[in-house]
Amino acid sequence: MLLVNCPYCGARPEIEFRCGGEAHIARPVQPSALDDEAWAEHLYFRTNPKGTHAERWLHVHGCGRWFNALRDTVSDAFTASYTMGEQRPDAGKEGE
Amino acid sequence: MRRFSLPTLVAGALNAHRSWPRQWRDPEPKAYYDTVIVGGGAHGLGTAYYLAKEYGLTNVAVLEKGWIGGGNSGRNTTIIRSNYLYDESASLYEHALKLWERLSDELNYNIMYSARGVLMLAHTVHDVQSLKRHVYANRLNGIDNEWLTPAEARAFCPPLDISAGARYPVMGAALQRRGGTARHDAVVWGYARSADAMGVDIIQNCEVLGFTRGSGGAVSGLETTRGTIRTRRVGVVAAGHTSVVMARAGLRMPLESFPLQALVSEPVKPVFPCVVMSNAVHAYISQSDKGELVIGAGTDQYVSYSQQGGLHITTHTLEAICELFPQFRRMKTMRSWAGIVDVTPDRSPIIGKTPVPGLYVNCGWGTGGFKATPGSAQVFAHTLATGEPHPVNAPFTLDRFRTGRLIDEAAAAAVAH
Ligand SMILES: Cc1cc2nc3c(=O)[nH]c(=O)nc-3n(C[C@H](O)[C@H](O)[C@H](O)COP(=O)(O)OP(=O)(O)OC[C@H]3O[C@@H](n4cnc5c(N)ncnc54)[C@H](O)[C@@H]3O)c2cc1C
Ligand SMILES: [Zn+2]
Numbered sequence: 001m002l003l004v005n006c007p008y009c010g011a012r013p014e015i016e017f018r019c020g021g022e023a024h025i026a027r028p029v030q031p032s033a034l035d036d037e038a039w040a041e042h043l044y045f046r047t048n049p050k051g052t053h054a055e056r057w058l059h060v061h062g063c064g065r066w067f068n069a070l071r072d073t074v075s076d077a078f079t080a081s082y083t084m085g086e087q088r089p090d091a092g093k094e095g096e
Numbered sequence: 097m098r099r100f101s102l103p104t105l106v107a108g109a110l111n112a113h114r115s116w117p118r119q120w121r122d123p124e125p126k127a128y129y130d131t132v133i134v135g136g137g138a139h140g141l142g143t144a145y146y147l148a149k150e151y152g153l154t155n156v157a158v159l160e161k162g163w164i165g166g167g168n169s170g171r172n173t174t175i176i177r178s179n180y181l182y183d184e185s186a187s188l189y190e191h192a193l194k195l196w197e198r199l200s201d202e203l204n205y206n207i208m209y210s211a212r213g214v215l216m217l218a219h220t221v222h223d224v225q226s227l228k229r230h231v232y233a234n235r236l237n238g239i240d241n242e243w244l245t246p247a248e249a250r251a252f253c254p255p256l257d258i259s260a261g262a263r264y265p266v267m268g269a270a271l272q273r274r275g276g277t278a279r280h281d282a283v284v285w286g287y288a289r290s291a292d293a294m295g296v297d298i299i300q301n302c303e304v305l306g307f308t309r310g311s312g313g314a315v316s317g318l319e320t321t322r323g324t325i326r327t328r329r330v331g332v333v334a335a336g337h338t339s340v341v342m343a344r345a346g347l348r349m350p351l352e353s354f355p356l357q358a359l360v361s362e363p364v365k366p367v368f369p370c371v372v373m374s375n376a377v378h379a380y381i382s383q384s385d386k387g388e389l390v391i392g393a394g395t396d397q398y399v400s401y402s403q404q405g406g407l408h409i410t411t412h413t414l415e416a417i418c419e420l421f422p423q424f425r426r427m428k429t430m431r432s433w434a435g436i437v438d439v440t441p442d443r444s445p446i447i448g449k450t451p452v453p454g455l456y457v458n459c460g461w462g463t464g465g466f467k468a469t470p471g472s473a474q475v476f477a478h479t480l481a482t483g484e485p486h487p488v489n490a491p492f493t494l495d496r497f498r499t500g501r502l503i504d505e506a507a508a509a510a511v512a513h
Contacts, residue, residue, distance in 0.1 A: 001406050001407060001408050002398075002406065014406065014408075015408060018397065019397040019398040021352070021399075022352075022399075036498045036499070036500075037498055040350075040497045040498040041348070043441070043497075044350035044441045044497045045348045045349065045350050045497070046339075046348070046349075046350065046351065046352050047339075048339035048340075048349065048351055048352050048353055048399060049339075049340075049343075049399075050337070050339075050340045050401045053399055055398065055399070071398070073353075073399050073400050073401050073402070074400075074401050074402060075402065076398075076400055076402050
């Protein structure tokens with residue numbers, strides 16, 4: 001079981017959380033303006049990296065808030081937790 | 097290839113089976129192959145086998161970064177069935193089931209296909225309705241699946257508790273009698289041995305690191321840990337690592353990779369005659385010929401390549417199994433493990449072309465592709481050899497995520513099997 005660091009509550013066991021998948025996928029402001037390719041990319045295509053992954057977590061059995069985290073998908077170790085709206089802490093260095 | 101037969105076995109016994117040749121070669125990679133398969137799991141090796149056997153293509157290599165069968169092919173719980181809901185899936189998995197039925201003969205290798213029956217339990221009115229819907233849909237597709245009353249289910253599977261006081265009362269069950277299990281390693285080895293005998297090079301410890309591209313962006317070769325290999329046709333069959341391999345060709349995939357776990361108990365005498373699954377409590381169980389109870393757990397909730405899932409996932413599954421079968425509470429668990437499964441948004445596989453000319457992919461089997469092995473391999477070989485999909489895999493395109501023609505088997509795949 002992972003220890004997940006909620007930016008509001010601190011480190012708590014994973015069963016208190018729900019993982020919301022890849023982070024920073026902005027919903028298109030006007031979906032009807034997108035072609036099928038771009039809409040499919042938004043809905044279904046994911047980075048799925050072997051390495052650093054930015055992902056959303058919900059502290060569902062705690063404060064009830066969403067936040068983002070960086071985790072290494074090989075060791076499962078978290079390297080950062082940050083609040084929604086904040087920039088990815090390793091921005092520019094993704095895909096290492 | 098020395099065939100297995102009564103005379104060769106007797107002859108072998110006379111010198112303590114020391115005279116058997118190695119089952120497949122360990123060749124150095126050649127500079128050029130007509131077709132290269134990336135991934136030496138059962139799907140990849142099977143593809144090479146059918147390329148050689150049915151399409152006469154023998155200048156073929158299978159590149160495997162570790163050892164063959166070290167991925168999900170050697171880590172799964174070996175449940176086989178074809179009772180999927182939608183026509184497209186029913187025809188794909190039934191195509192495979194028909195091949196399973198004669199695979200030992202075809203490969204001259206005992207893959208231990210055992211049609212012991214797959215029983216799916218209904219614990220709620222909703223389960224009853226949805227399983228009956230599956231039974232009717234399957235029958236319309238000519239696939240055996242039948243509805244059993246609780247008493248009939250218990251007659252088929254005596255360890256089942258059908259009393260009203262059970263924690264999860266059994267309200268009936270759907271039974272596919274032709275479903276069952278097979279020996280996963282034997283499937284890998286059987287395909288490898290026959291493919292090798294027809295000239296296919298199986299190259300282990302050879303990781304694909306990148307692609308070289310020729311005119312029009314078409315694939316012209318592969319960079320590997322054992323040097324550059326030229327080829328014009330590549331089939332990627334890399335399961336949990338598909339996104340990683342495809343990223344090396346500049347492609348993003350509609351996939352996420354999760355650890356999926358399984359565990360086995362200490363071996364005991366035969367106590368469990370069939371496969372039982374329960375979608376509602378999320379558990380399934382069978383007994384291997386070695387005597388171990390084989391239990392499948394769920395996936396972790398996050399993307400991971402750690403090949404080691406969370407222990408609370410297996411604990412949860414054991415709770416469900418012990419509620420269903422309290423008699424197993426005192427048994428010991430021998431070991432648990434995980435494989436990395438590649439999951440698509442509609443829980444159906446992708447078998448076909450990619451936007452890169454010469455690059456084909458067979459992936460997205462997620463938690464349930466072992467059962468499809470021979471069918472998947474055969475239709476993928478057809479696609480590689482002819483450049484066009486077989487009618488059976490035609491709906492399973494990568495393009496369906498753009499067109500919206502999804503094949504939503506989320507319900508059929510609700511339990512990871
Ligand atoms: C615990 C568990 C239980 C399961 N239970 C069932 C079940 O009961 N029934 C069922 O139908 N299915 C089940 N499955 C799913 C099933 O195991 C898979 O769908 C199936 O085995 C996939 O076969 P494959 O040959 O495509 O993949 P794999 O056997 O994983 O083969 C892919 C190969 O590609 C290699 N590879 C990856 N990257 C590279 C690279 N860059 N270069 C070279 N080689 C590379 C890997 O090393 C690997 O050997 C289960 C899976 C797991 C993990
Ligand atoms: Zn919190």
